[in-house]
Amino acid sequence: xxxxxxxxxxxxxxxxxxxxxxxxxxxxxxxxxxxxxxxxxxxxxxxxxxxxxxxxxxxxxxxxxxxxxxxxxxxxxxxxxxxxxxxxxxxxxxxxxxxxxxxxxxxxxxxxxxxxxxxxxxxxxxxxxxxxxxxxxxxxxxxxxxxxxxxxxxxxxxxxxxxxxxxxxxxxxxxxxxxxxxxxxxxxxxxxxxxxxxxxxxxxxxxxxxxxxxxxxxxxxxxxxxxxxxxxxxxxxxxxxxxxxxxxxxxxxxxx
Numbered sequence: 001x002x003x004x005x006x007x008x009x010x011x012x013x014x015x016x017x018x019x020x021x022x023x024x025x026x027x028x029x030x031x032x033x034x035x036x037x038x039x040x041x042x043x044x045x046x047x048x049x050x051x052x053x054x055x056x057x058x059x060x061x062x063x064x065x066x067x068x069x070x071x072x073x074x075x076x077x078x079x080x081x082x083x084x085x086x087x088x089x090x091x092x093x094x095x096x097x098x099x100x101x102x103x104x105x106x107x108x109x110x111x112x113x114x115x116x117x118x119x120x121x122x123x124x125x126x127x128x129x130x131x132x133x134x135x136x137x138x139x140x141x142x143x144x145x146x147x148x149x150x151x152x153x154x155x156x157x158x159x160x161x162x163x164x165x166x167x168x169x170x171x172x173x174x175x176x177x178x179x180x181x182x183x184x185x186x187x188x189x190x191x192x193x194x195x196x197x198x199x200x201x202x203x204x205x206x207x208x209x210x211x212x213x214x215x216x217x218x219x220x221x222x223x224x225x226x227x228x229x230x231x232x233x234x235x236x237x238x239x240x241x242x243x244x245x246x247x248x249x250x251x252x253x254x255x256x
Contacts, residue, residue, distance in 0.1 A: 010022060010023050010024075011024075011027065011091075011116075011117050011138070011139070011140075011141070012139065012140045012141070013056055013057070013140075013141045013142075014140070014141070014142040014143060015057060015143050016063065016143035022056075024093060024095070024116060027051055027091070027093055028049060028093060028095065030051045030055055031049040031050055031051050031093060032049075032050065032051075032052075033047060033048070033049060033050075034047070034048055034050045034090055034092075034120075034122060035047045035048075036048065036120050036121070036122070038124075039120065040124075040131050040134040041103055041114050041118070041134055041136055042100075042101070042103070042114070046100075046120075048090070048092035048093070048118075048120060049092070049093050049095060049098065050090035050091060050092040050093065050120065051090065051091050051093065052088075052089070052090055053083050053084075053089035053090060053091060053119075054083075054084060054089075056091060056141070057080075057083065057141070057143070059084070060080040060081075060083040060084040060089075061080050061081045061083075061084035061085075062080060063080030063083075063143045064079070064080060064145065064146050065077050065078070065079060065080065065143070065144050065145065065146050065147065066078050066079075066080055066083055066141065066142070066143055066144070067140075067141070067142040067143075067144045067189065068119055068135040068138050068140075068141055069138065069139055069140040069141075069142070069189075070135050070136065070137045070138055070139065071137040071138075071139050072137060072192065073190055073191060073192050074135060074180055074181060074190055074192060075135075075179075075180060075188075075189035075190040076119075076132060076133055076135040076180050077144070077146075077147050077175060077179060077180075077189065078119075078133055080143075082127055082128075082129065082133070085127050086123060086126035086127045087121045087122070087123055087124055087126060087127020087128070087129045088121055088122030088123045088126075088127070089119065089120075089121055089122075089127075090119075090120050090121070090122060091117055091118070091119060091120075091138070092114075092115075092117070092118040092119075092120045093115070093116060093117060094113060094114075094115025094116045094117075094118070099113065099115075100113040100114055100115050101113060103136070112137070114136035114137060115136070115137065116137075117136075117137070117138040117139075118134070118135070118136040118137070118138065119133070119134055119135050119136075119138060120134065121133070121134070130176055130177055130232075130236050130237075131230055131232070131236055132176065132177050132180045132230075133176070135180075147175050147179055147187075147188065147189070148171065148175070150187075151184075151187030151188055152187070153184070153185040153186065153187040153255075154171065154174070154175075154179075154184040154185060154187045154188065154252075155171065156168065156170075156171060156248060156251040156252060156255070157251065157254070157255060163247050163251065164251075166243070166244045166247040166248075167244070167247050167248045167251040168248075169241070169244040169248075170244035170245040170246070170247050170248025170249070170251075171248050173237065173241050173242075173244060173245040173248070174196070174245060174248055177232060177236070177237065177245075178196065178245075180192075181193040181228075181229070182194065182195065182196045183195045183196070184196050184197050184252060185197045185198060185252065185255065185256065186198060192228070193228075193229065196249065196252070197249075197252045197253065197255070197256055198256060199256075200253075200256075201249050201250070201252060201253035201256075202214070202249060203246065203249040203250045203253050204253055208246060211246060211249075212242060212246070215231070215232055215237070215242060215245070216231055216232060216233065216242075217231045218230075218231055219231070
């Protein structure tokens with residue numbers, strides 16, 4: 001079994017006013033044991049030593065966006081109100097004494113564990129937490145401005161007005177589910193996957209039915225050994241939200 005424990009000696013936390021360096025030993029003094037019944041990454045029940053996020057970031061609801069940066073370039077921008085909300089956010093901490101299993105021994109890029117730091121949720125359903133809001137192998141936590149403020153090129157134009165509200169809702173879905181891996185017009189924090197508008201939007205080269213299928217079940221449209229994109233079922237992304245996301249992609253296709 002391979003573990004990510006040795007990859008990161010400290011966790012960097014920037015609360016917007018100061019940057020703190022937390023050692024694993026220091027964090028462990030504030031942990032409790034928690035059980036996650038349906039762990040998104042391991043797809044089974046898991047028990048962790050974990051620290052409540054409100055201990056790391058007190059009053060998280062005051063922060064517009066908190067950014068979780070992973071070792072592989074995955075970047076999750078999560079609303080502070082979600083971190084402080086009903087989802088019950090915890091930072092799980094891997095230890096040499098309780099090493100976690102590999103994420104997926106059959107996947108070339110997932111043979112390490114989710115550690116040493118992993119954002120988990122005690123009640124994700126209550127907090128309406130999506131699968132992309134469980135970043136693992138976290139190396140940095142930063143309080144930042146909203147993605148659309150830092151990268152205005154991801155914002156849809158106000159015209160046509162009839163579909164603008166749906167496009168704005170779609171941008172929220174992009175931010176929550178897609179921006180963790182994909183940029184838009186060169187704007188964004190992550191770059192694991194291709195840009196979703198340059199040189200072309202997927203709405204340009206996929207018929208709508210197949211674009212929806214790609215988002216719901218990517219392996220049913222194109223499959224290869226190193227594929228990393230997860231599917232988004234209706235629990236994660238409702239039909240209305242999927243429709244809004246596609247409207248957003250169409251809007252942005254005109255803003256290349």
